[in-house]
Every structure is written in C-alpha cells, then in structure tokens.
Amino acid sequence: MILRHAITKHWVVTLFLVSFLVSSFFAFSDRNSKLQQPIAFSHKKHMDLGMECVSCHIGAEEGIHAGIPKTEICARCHVPGQDYPPTPKELAQYIESGKEIPWLQFQVGKRHVYFSHRRHVKIAQLDCTECHGDIRNMDQPITRAYFPSGQKGMNRCIDCHRRNQVTTDCYACHR
Ligand code: HEC
Ligand code: HEC
Ligand code: HEC
Numbered sequence: 460m461i462l463r464h465a466i467t468k469h470w471v472v473t474l475f476l477v478s479f480l481v482s483s484f485f486a487f488s489d490r491n492s493k494l495q496q497p498i499a500f501s502h503k504k505h506m507d508l509g510m511e512c513v514s515c516h517i518g519a520e521e522g523i524h525a526g527i528p529k530t531e532i533c534a535r536c537h538v539p540g541q542d543y544p545p546t547p548k549e550l551a552q553y554i555e556s557g558k559e560i561p562w563l564q565f566q567v568g569k570r571h572v573y574f575s576h577r578r579h580v581k582i583a584q585l586d587c588t589e590c591h592g593d594i595r596n597m598d599q600p601i602t603r604a605y606f607p608s609g610q611k612g613m614n615r616c617i618d619c620h621r622r623n624q625v626t627t628d629c630y631a632c633h634r
C-alpha cells in the first residue's frame with residue numbers, strides 16, 4: 460500500500476515535470492520566433508570592412524544615447540539595383556521608401572537612471588566591449604542585451620565605479 464502510494468506520487472511528479480518542460484519549451488520557442496530583427500544584419504561583416512562602431516552609432520561619443528542607425532546611414536553604401544555591396548530585397552525596400560527600419564532594441568535604460576555614453580566613451584575612454592561584449596564578431600542580429608561580466612541590475616554600474624574610484628552616490632545616477 461505504501462509502495463503503491465509512493466509510485467503514484469512518483470508518476471504525478473513526473474507528469475508534472477514533463478508537462479512543465481513541454482509547455483516551457485513552447486513558450487520559449489514562441490518567444491524566440493517573435494524576437495526577429497527585420498533584416499539579417501551582421502556586425503562582423505561590417506566590422507571586417509574596417510568600419511568603426513561610431514560610424515553607425517553616431518551618438519556614442521558625443522551624446523547620451525549611442526542610437527540605432529537610421530536607414531540613410533545604410534544607404535551611404537547600399538544602393539538598390541547596384542551589384543556591390545549586395546543589398547537584400549527587404550533593405551532595398553526601406554531605402555527606396557525612406558522608411559526607418561523597425562529594429563528591436565534590447566539594451567534600454569530605466570527612466571529613473573541617468574547614463575551618458577559620452578561620459579563613458581569620450582571622457583572615461585572605455586571601449587564599447589567593456590559593457591557590450593564581443594559585438595564586433597557577431598554574425599547574427601542581436602536578440603538580447605549582453606553584459607560581459609554577467610552582473611545584473613545596478614551592480615553592473617557600481618562594481619566598475621568602485622574599481623575606478625568613481626562616485627557611488629545614489630544621486631549621481633538616480634537623478
Ligand atoms: C561603409 C559601407 C556600408 C554601410 C554604411 C552599410 N553596409 Fe551593409 N554591407 C556593406 C558591404 C561592403 C557588404 C558586403 C560585405 C561582405 O560581402 O562581406 C555589406 C553587407 C550587408 C548585408 C549582407 C548582404 C548579403 O546578401 O550578403 C546586409 C544585410 C547589410 N549589409 C545591411 C546593412 C544595414 C542594415 C546597414 C545600415 C544599418 C548597412 N548594411 C550599412 C557595406 C556597408
Ligand atoms: C554598419 C552599421 C553598424 C556598425 C559599424 C556597428 N553597428 Fe551596432 N547595430 C547596428 C544595427 C543596424 C543594429 C540593430 C540590429 C541588431 O541589433 O543587430 C545594431 C545594434 C547594436 C547594439 C544593440 C542595441 C540594442 O539595444 O539592442 C549594440 C550594443 C551595438 N550595436 C553595438 C555596436 C558596437 C560595440 C559596434 C562596434 C564593435 C557596432 N555596434 C558597430 C549597426 C551597426
Ligand atoms: C560604461 C558602459 C558602456 C559603454 C562603455 C558603452 N555603452 Fe552602449 N549602452 C550602455 C548602457 C547602460 C545602455 C542602455 C541605454 C541607456 O541606459 O541609455 C547602452 C545602450 C547602447 C545602445 C542602444 C541604443 C541606445 O542609444 O541606447 C547602443 C547601440 C550602444 N549602447 C552602443 C555602444 C557603442 C557603439 C559603444 C562604444 C562606442 C558603447 N555603447 C559603449 C553602456 C555602455
């Protein structure tokens with residue numbers, strides 16, 4: 460009787476686990492299918508040409524936001540109808556219509572936090588990789604926020620500030 464009870468319990472747990480795994484698998488693949496960038500953009504392809512990060516993210520040295528490049532920046536090189544560089548159909552449509560490409564953005568600041576790229580890139584002379592990781596070698600479009608140290612929340616900021624004897628005063632960032 461005790462044994463049968465144990466077996467039933469075992470099955471209930473297994474069933475529960477299986478259904479949990481199955482449902483989370485579908486939830487996961489569903490989420491991933493929604494997270495598609497509109498164009499298969501490769502950072503690596505462009506960095507291999509000798510481009511700089513700031514030629515597309517033009518606000519990173521002088522502004523608060525680095526910015527996602529506008530279609531007109533792509534159009535400096537990509538000319539629909541021309542053989543080289545190759546311009547996929549989707550990109551050609553945005554360039555011809557002058558519409559902005561609806562890129563998904565994953566690295567978004569909180570409204571109660573002040574963060575300036577200029578302060579970190581131009582004044583502190585930090586490399587983009589310190590905070591964004593190895594984007595230079597990414598062959599696929601970005602579908603999540605990367606932070607190389609793996610830290611979460613405001614520890615990402617505070618840790619580096621401590622190491623560099625920069626302020627950790629709450630009001631420096633929360634203003
Ligand atoms: C400085 C010139 C330049 C700029 C600016 C530029 N590209 Fe490119 N792009 C190229 C070149 C050259 C290639 C081909 C690279 C290769 O074949 O390895 C390319 C390749 C591509 C490809 C792959 C095409 C294929 O079929 O293989 C895509 C997609 C693309 N670029 C999108 C973009 C987008 C989107 C932008 C704007 C955010 C952009 N490019 C800005 C020069 C540029
Ligand atoms: C040819 C233009 C171009 C160059 C050069 C370029 N980027 Fe990008 N970057 C883009 C485009 C387009 C996107 C949006 C599509 C994507 O996420 O793949 C993007 C997205 C990003 C994002 C993600 C933004 C977010 O919140 O989702 C980061 C971070 C980034 N780039 C950093 C860099 C760094 C660092 C370099 C230099 C190593 C660089 N980029 C060089 C065009 C460029
Ligand atoms: C000290 C860390 C740090 C450095 C260095 C840094 N970034 Fe960022 N970046 C961030 C944070 C944090 C965000 C989130 C947006 C915010 O808070 O405004 C961000 C957002 C972005 C975005 C998303 C669009 C935007 O403007 O918010 C892009 C693109 C980007 N960074 C590119 C770059 C490039 C290119 C460099 C190097 C020239 C760079 N970043 C250097 C921390 C950094």
Ligand code: HEC
Nearest residue numbers: 572573574578582583589615616619620623625626631632
């Ligand atoms: C990789 C190191 C690093 C990271 C990560 C970093 N910072 Fe900084 N931060 C610095 C340095 C270095 C300075 C000093 C720049 C200077 O000389 O003015 C600074 C300065 C600042 C300042 C100006 C401080 C003052 O004295 O007024 C603010 C605000 C700030 N950072 C906010 C942030 C926020 C918000 C984050 C996280 C999203 C962050 N920082 C992440 C290195 C970093």
Ligand code: HEC
Nearest residue numbers: 569572611612613616617620626627628629630631632633
């Ligand atoms: C160097 C910048 C920096 C400093 C200094 C700082 N914070 Fe933050 N704080 C942040 C960032 C960035 C976030 C948002 C983290 C995230 O993206 O989840 C945050 C989030 C928070 C949150 C959570 C709110 C939320 O979004 O969930 C609280 C509470 C908070 N900070 C309190 C403080 C207090 C209290 C101090 C002083 C002891 C302080 N912070 C100092 C950058 C900073």
